[in-house]
Amino acid sequence: MKEAPVRFPQLKPAIFLERQGLFRALVELEGHKEEVYLPNSGRLEGVLLPGARALLAEKKGQRRKTSHDLLLMELSGVMISVDSRVPNELLLESLLNSRLPPFWGYRRIIREARLPEGRIDFLLTRGSERCFLEAKSVTLVSKGRALFPDAPTSRGRKHLELLKQMVKQGSRAAVVFVVQRGDALCFSPNGSLDPGFALALRQAAEEGVEVYAYGCQVLLEEIKLAEELPVLL
DNA sequence: TGTCGAGTCCCTAAGCGTTC
DNA sequence: GAACGCTTAGGGACTCGACA
Secondary structure: OOOOEEEOOOEEEEEEEEEEEOOEEEEEEOOEEEEEEOOOOOOOOOOOOOOOEEEEEEOOOOOOOOOEEEEEEEEOOEEEEOOOOHHHHHHHHHHHOOOOHHHOOOOEEEEEEEEOOEEEEEEEEEOOEEEEEEEEEEOEEEOOEEEEOOOOOHHHHHHHHHHHHHHHOOOEEEEEEEEOEOOOOEEEEOOOOOHHHHHHHHHHHHOOOEEEEEEEEEOOOEEEEEEEOOEOO
């Protein structure tokens, strides 16, 4: 697979102190404490560790209440992207440039496709053929195995139900787990934390929903999709 | 008709409060 | 106890009105 990077602006190093809310974190930046935007509402277990190195992007905007986004954490030399918007961007880049072999040949790509039952991240079409694609952000890795979710997710199960419905209606449907770090060797659902999601994913796969996982190469300058990872359901 | 800006809706997931 | 709704911050998509 060829590379499809999302580039970062110049990042500022900081020290992560604590999470202050769903979307806020307190860091030490250039000798003072600073509240920054954390673009991820997940639990981020084992990633947001006090004292760890954080990397920030300066942001300007009228509606903003913070002046920086927390984009990367560095733990034991491993760079981890904590921006939950990145997987969609990476997939879009890869789809637009025909860089994902399982999804080659689709002529039209619609983001955030609206359905009566909900919204799906991508709808790919080729004539009358349709493929629904849902992207999931993964940040948790244990002993080389990427795990999703890092907190019980009823929304995740809802998305799987929706994909199953699309398969029943004759469309193709897939869920793509994007592991936003470079130290994962394989992917599994996090059955010990959310057995319901793990069961739903296995059932979805049995009923025809395709399951893919990709690792990422995370650098200070950019993040790009890496090789496809084995999925162990 | 085309462009621009303002406003609205929806998405992310956890946590809290309310209702049954 | 379960189910549901709301809130949180920020951004993208979309709609609508104003104007050239």
